[in-house]
Amino acid sequence: MGIADYFRERRSRRNSASVAKERLQIIVSHERAERGGPDYLPMLRQELLEVVRRYVTVDPDAVRVEVERDGPHEVLELNITLPEQSGSEVSTQHGG
Amino acid sequence: MARIVVITSGKGGVGKTTTAASLAAGLAKAGHRTAVIDFDVGLRNLDLVMGCERRVVFDFVNVINGDARLHQALIKDKRLENLAILPASQTRDKEALTPEGVERVLEELRQDFDYVICDSPAGIERGAHLASYHADDAVVVTNPEVSSVRDSDRVLGLLASRTRRAEEGMDPVREHLLLTRYDPQRVKKGDMLSVDDVQEILAINLLGVIPESKDVLNASNAGIPVVLEEDADAGQAYEDAIARYLGEERPHRFLEVERRGLFGRMFGG
Numbered sequence: 001m002g003i004a005d006y007f008r009e010r011r012s013r014r015n016s017a018s019v020a021k022e023r024l025q026i027i028v029s030h031e032r033a034e035r036g037g038p039d040y041l042p043m044l045r046q047e048l049l050e051v052v053r054r055y056v057t058v059d060p061d062a063v064r065v066e067v068e069r070d071g072p073h074e075v076l077e078l079n080i081t082l083p084e085q086s087g088s089e090v091s092t093q094h095g096g
Numbered sequence: 097m098a099r100i101v102v103i104t105s106g107k108g109g110v111g112k113t114t115t116a117a118s119l120a121a122g123l124a125k126a127g128h129r130t131a132v133i134d135f136d137v138g139l140r141n142l143d144l145v146m147g148c149e150r151r152v153v154f155d156f157v158n159v160i161n162g163d164a165r166l167h168q169a170l171i172k173d174k175r176l177e178n179l180a181i182l183p184a185s186q187t188r189d190k191e192a193l194t195p196e197g198v199e200r201v202l203e204e205l206r207q208d209f210d211y212v213i214c215d216s217p218a219g220i221e222r223g224a225h226l227a228s229y230h231a232d233d234a235v236v237v238t239n240p241e242v243s244s245v246r247d248s249d250r251v252l253g254l255l256a257s258r259t260r261r262a263e264e265g266m267d268p269v270r271e272h273l274l275l276t277r278y279d280p281q282r283v284k285k286g287d288m289l290s291v292d293d294v295q296e297i298l299a300i301n302l303l304g305v306i307p308e309s310k311d312v313l314n315a316s317n318a319g320i321p322v323v324l325e326e327d328a329d330a331g332q333a334y335e336d337a338i339a340r341y342l343g344e345e346r347p348h349r350f351l352e353v354e355r356r357g358l359f360g361r362m363f364g365g
Contacts, residue, residue: 016287017286017288017289017293020289021289021293021297023242024242024245024246024297025297028246031250032249032253
């Protein structure tokens, strides 16, 4: 193993814990948002996914539904990611 | 009136039973009357880790079904007079634990003990739910590893919503983090999540950090709760964690790589 490989390996190894931390922070905050929200969210998400899939083929995780608190308001945020060839991301927001 | 403590994690194989055995033995050693219950119906293991597998006559399900009285099923530990073990049943019937039966047994144990430790099965299904439902305190056993941390967070969500304390609007279950199989050397290299990382993500009180140690396997091989092995680093870490649980302030040990002299580095393994 050359000295360059040695240092490359050292660097990539040093990163694995921080990659783990970053991935965990994202998934945990995502799951907590879902958890805190109303019970109908998973169902709403599933039905939206079915409607979208009548028109476009998308991944199961293409539809994201989140409820965020903004002072006295609750914001329902819908994020639908379309596949790349059919254009960029479509994003809709409703406050209520 | 006893406090009920659930040992839980979501993920399997992270050290729940090891922790239940050591927490129970440590509390008993500190003078508290302690009972420890194996909730893992179908897969009985706590008896083996505590070294009383040959003395099991009746089990948790026998008591629930009325086939045996609680005092007949409780096994008195031979080392510690304050310690009793209620073994799991090996029945394959998943419905064998009923919510009413569990409640009745826990209420009876509450009268005679100071602490009742519930060793939860892995997962978030029926058995795990029943083990945590009556808890006053929870020890969430976590490995510094992505799937374990994520599962612990799920479990924390359930403790906050699907326990008796949550449903009846009482003070919430007190949650404690116990990080096990910790390897400071790998943390230093950047290969393993650090205790600070895990605590930042889960954001609950840190009860203790148990180092990865051959003593844990040696102790379970012999049927001795590792906390009773006073020379073992893992045993000492459990003893610290128990003292903290009882309100004592103790600094965390075993978080740093052991310093070795030149001699040790040259000839050590």
